Amino acid sequence: MTSDVLIIGGGVIGLAIAIELKLRGANVTVLCRDFRAAAAHAAAGMLAPDAENIQNQAMLSLCWRSRSLYPDWTRKLEELTGLNTGYWPCGILAPVYQHQDEKNPSLSPSSPESPAYWLDQAAIHQYQPGLGAEVLGGWWYPEDAQVDNQALAGVLWATAESLGVELKDGVTVEAIRQQQGQVVGVQTNIGDMRAAEYVLATGAWSNQLLPLPVSPRKGQMLSVQIPEFVPELPLTRVLYGQDIYIVPRRNRSIIIGATSEDVGFTPHNTPAGIQSLLQAAIRLYPQLEHYPILKFWWGFRPATPDELPILGNSHCKNLTFAVGHHRNGILLTPITAALIADLIWSQKSDPLLANFHYSRFHRQPSTSPTMLTHPANFSNGNGKNLSLQPSEFSIQDSGLIIAGKTFKSRLMTGTGKYRSIKEMQESVAASGCQIVTVAVRRVQTKAAGHEGLAEALDWQKIWMLPNTAGCQTAEEAIRVARLGREMAKLLGQEDNNFVKLEVIPDLKYLLPDPIGTLQAAEQLVKEGFAVLPYINADPMLAKRLEEVGCVTVMPLASPIGSGQGLKTTANIQIIIENAKIPVVVDAGIGSPSEAAQAMELGADALLINSAIALSENPPVMAHAMNLAAVAGRLAYLAGRMPVKDYASPSSPLTGKITG
Numbered sequence: 001m002t003s004d005v006l007i008i009g010g011g012v013i014g015l016a017i018a019i020e021l022k023l024r025g026a027n028v029t030v031l032c033r034d035f036r037a038a039a040a041h042a043a044a045g046m047l048a049p050d051a052e053n054i055q056n057q058a059m060l061s062l063c064w065r066s067r068s069l070y071p072d073w074t075r076k077l078e079e080l081t082g083l084n085t086g087y088w089p090c091g092i093l094a095p096v097y098q099h100q101d102e103k104n105p106s107l108s109p110s111s112p113e114s115p116a117y118w119l120d121q122a123a124i125h126q127y128q129p130g131l132g133a134e135v136l137g138g139w140w141y142p143e144d145a146q147v148d149n150q151a152l153a154g155v156l157w158a159t160a161e162s163l164g165v166e167l168k169d170g171v172t173v174e175a176i177r178q179q180q181g182q183v184v185g186v187q188t189n190i191g192d193m194r195a196a197e198y199v200l201a202t203g204a205w206s207n208q209l210l211p212l213p214v215s216p217r218k219g220q221m222l223s224v225q226i227p228e229f230v231p232e233l234p235l236t237r238v239l240y241g242q243d244i245y246i247v248p249r250r251n252r253s254i255i256i257g258a259t260s261e262d263v264g265f266t267p268h269n270t271p272a273g274i275q276s277l278l279q280a281a282i283r284l285y286p287q288l289e290h291y292p293i294l295k296f297w298w299g300f301r302p303a304t305p306d307e308l309p310i311l312g313n314s315h316c317k318n319l320t321f322a323v324g325h326h327r328n329g330i331l332l333t334p335i336t337a338a339l340i341a342d343l344i345w346s347q348k349s350d351p352l353l354a355n356f357h358y359s360r361f362h363r364q365p366s367t368s369p370t371m372l373t374h375p376a377n378f379s380n381g382n383g384k385n386l387s388l389q390p391s392e393f394s395i396q397d398s399g400l401i402i403a404g405k406t407f408k409s410r411l412m413t414g415t416g417k418y419r420s421i422k423e424m425q426e427s428v429a430a431s432g433c434q435i436v437t438v439a440v441r442r443v444q445t446k447a448a449g450h451e452g453l454a455e456a457l458d459w460q461k462i463w464m465l466p467n468t469a470g471c472q473t474a475e476e477a478i479r480v481a482r483l484g485r486e487m488a489k490l491l492g493q494e495d496n497n498f499v500k501l502e503v504i505p506d507l508k509y510l511l512p513d514p515i516g517t518l519q520a521a522e523q524l525v526k527e528g529f530a531v532l533p534y535i536n537a538d539p540m541l542a543k544r545l546e547e548v549g550c551v552t553v554m555p556l557a558s559p560i561g562s563g564q565g566l567k568t569t570a571n572i573q574i575i576i577e578n579a580k581i582p583v584v585v586d587a588g589i590g591s592p593s594e595a596a597q598a599m600e601l602g603a604d605a606l607l608i609n610s611a612i613a614l615s616e617n618p619p620v621m622a623h624a625m626n627l628a629a630v631a632g633r634l635a636y637l638a639g640r641m642p643v644k645d646y647a648s649p650s651s652p653l654t655g656k657i658t659g
């Protein structure tokens with residue numbers, strides 16, 4: 001059965017949307033890579049718009065609305081399943097260590113429906129015995145609350161299951177296939193799937209599917225147990241301190257959190273993280289130091305640059321975004337589910353949604369919608385594995401997937417250094433490439449060989465990769481990248497947000513500036529670009545660029561245009577081993593054997609310009625490079641024989657057929 005709605009991601013957001021849609025009559029499927037990995041399990045479950053001191057008015061309204069939905073929403077879920085969500089309108093107390101001007105509204109947004117009360121030193125210690133001696137006062141937020149987020153996640157799963165939502169855990173969506181502004185299916189590890197409507201609810205991992213500015217913000221947590229010698233619950237409200245919160249649960253555990261670390265998807269608890277939590281928690285509520293520790297854990301908040309979620313319509317008619325809930329995703333679950341279900345099922349767009357539209361990250365005003373797609377000739381996340389010839393021994397290859405788009409060819413080429421436009425055209429055709437990089441600056445300045453580029457290639461068939469060649473600083477590269485996006489639009493690639501980032505201050509060796517590249521990459525990712533940075537073969541830098549959201553890394557084999565071949569093999573190998581994004585070996589490849597060697601190492605693709613353009617017969621060399629890229633890829637997939645110290649006869653003595 002084809003679903004009406006397919007939801008990618010089964011954290012609290014995906015599940016709650018599924019339930020709302022199901023209750024409205026839709027057939028819904030949820031695909032989830034790993035339910036246990038969802039931030040929903042790692043959270044503290046505070047429903048704390050007031051204590052969080054949210055300054056953005058639209059966000060504050062959204063949070064207040066969601067908090068007000070909680071009592072009925074959890075009651076409904078509990079009735080449907082007979083399970084408890086641990087919803088507890090316990091209020092939140094926010095002690096402070098400095099004297100405050102309690103009249104300053106920015107310290108605590110108060111409103112008739114969500115009042116905040118200032119407690120002075122004497123009052124707060126009386127109201128909450130056991131606080132640290134340094135506490136000088138604090139705010140009391142009676143409307144804030146909590147839910148047991150782990151219980152809630154379980155209840156949402158059980159509700160969805162009982163209502164007949166098709167739930168598939170352990171299924172990874174590898175690519176979203178798009179054609180002409182529509183999603184036409186998703187490619188998963190168990191095959192293609194289709195639906196009429198799609199929802200992206202992939203939390204901190206969203207950027208792996210589409211170039212959205214969502215990145216992981218790690219939080220470490222721990223819990224302690226209230227010992228038996230303490231008969232009553234010593235805390236019956238959340239304590240929200242400076243860099244620390246203490247959340248008592250009714251089951252006599254106490255959650256202590258949380259760090260906020262910009263370390264990508266680095267797993268594990270660390271001594272430093274846990275030490276900082278314990279120190280701050282004991283300062284705030286000293287008796288905790290004697291409580292037995294129950295557990296440590298960590299999780300990844302889906303953060304956006306402005307800390308607001310990305311909700312609502314996307315660049316595709318039938319794809320809706322519900323990601324980037326950062327520190328307030330548990331709080332925002334009921335309102336997100338209601339608004340998104342209304343939008344999809346009844347085409348009812350709540351006015352608040354406009355504040356959370358993804359296009360806010362695209363600074364350049366545009367008359368047409370910014371798209372994250374590309375034309376139909378490119379298979380966007382082509383579900384079918386590509387069969388590499390010949391068919392008698394075909395081997396399956398998923399194709400080159402960059403920012404959710406699939407390219408059959410793993411060879412990218414350039415347009416510079418050719419003796420004529422004709423030679424360039426023939427070479428591009430002979431290379432079989434689908435991605436051609438173009439130096440935005442050189443096109444702008446009409447540098448030799450860059451005139452008439454718009455007409456020279458068929459941009460319906462070739463995906464343009466604008467590059468920032470000629471930029472010596474991060475600022476220049478950012479500016480040129482924006483121009484590149486406009487240039488792609490002019491060529492009819494409305495949806496092209498790719499940029500090959502080059503920041504090269506050194507004109508002798510053309511070596512890229514790692515710091516400038518990282519700075520520019522961070523900014524461009526925030527602006528919604530799919531960034532492909534050109535770098536020296538530096539594994540640490542490659543990792544950092546991956547963490548900030550780049551969609552590939554492009555380490556150099558040797559200096560641009562040098563034809564010196566693979567001089568950085570060992571480092572490229574480390575980059576390949578560690579990368580979760582495609583590694584494109586770029587620059588310096590001089591011959592097809594070197595191209596094949598890079599692919600044999602496991603590179604995902606190659607970018608080759610000079611070796612083709614400067615050869616004696618560029619179209620023939622382009623064809624040779626094409627074959628080399630395919631050969632190297634096949635060899636990599638087939639698996640090389642092990643290297644041995646001694647000879648070993650090709651006709652072994654064992655297993656002989658005897659007469």
Ligand SMILES: Cc1cc2nc3c(=O)[nH]c(=O)nc-3n(C[C@H](O)[C@H](O)[C@H](O)COP(=O)(O)OP(=O)(O)OC[C@H]3O[C@@H](n4cnc5c(N)ncnc54)[C@H](O)[C@@H]3O)c2cc1C
Nearest residue numbers: 009011013033034039040045046173203219328329330331
């Ligand atoms: C330490 C910590 C404390 C927090 N405390 C609070 C709090 O007190 N209050 C609050 O309101 N919020 C809190 N949060 C934030 C909250 O947990 C998140 O905002 C919320 O869980 C986000 O929900 P989600 O469904 O968008 O993402 P997640 O819950 O992370 O779920 C995303 C799911 O999508 C799946 N997925 C990802 N990519 C794919 C793919 N390609 N294919 C298929 N499936 C995929 C993942 O496996 C995952 O299961 C906290 C978060 C952390 C880490």
Ligand SMILES: CC(=O)[C@@H](O)[C@H](O)COP(=O)(O)O
Nearest residue numbers: 414560561587588608609610
């Ligand atoms: C065109 C382009 O982007 C080059 O800067 C790229 O790095 C290729 O290098 P070669 O010219 O050495 O192949």
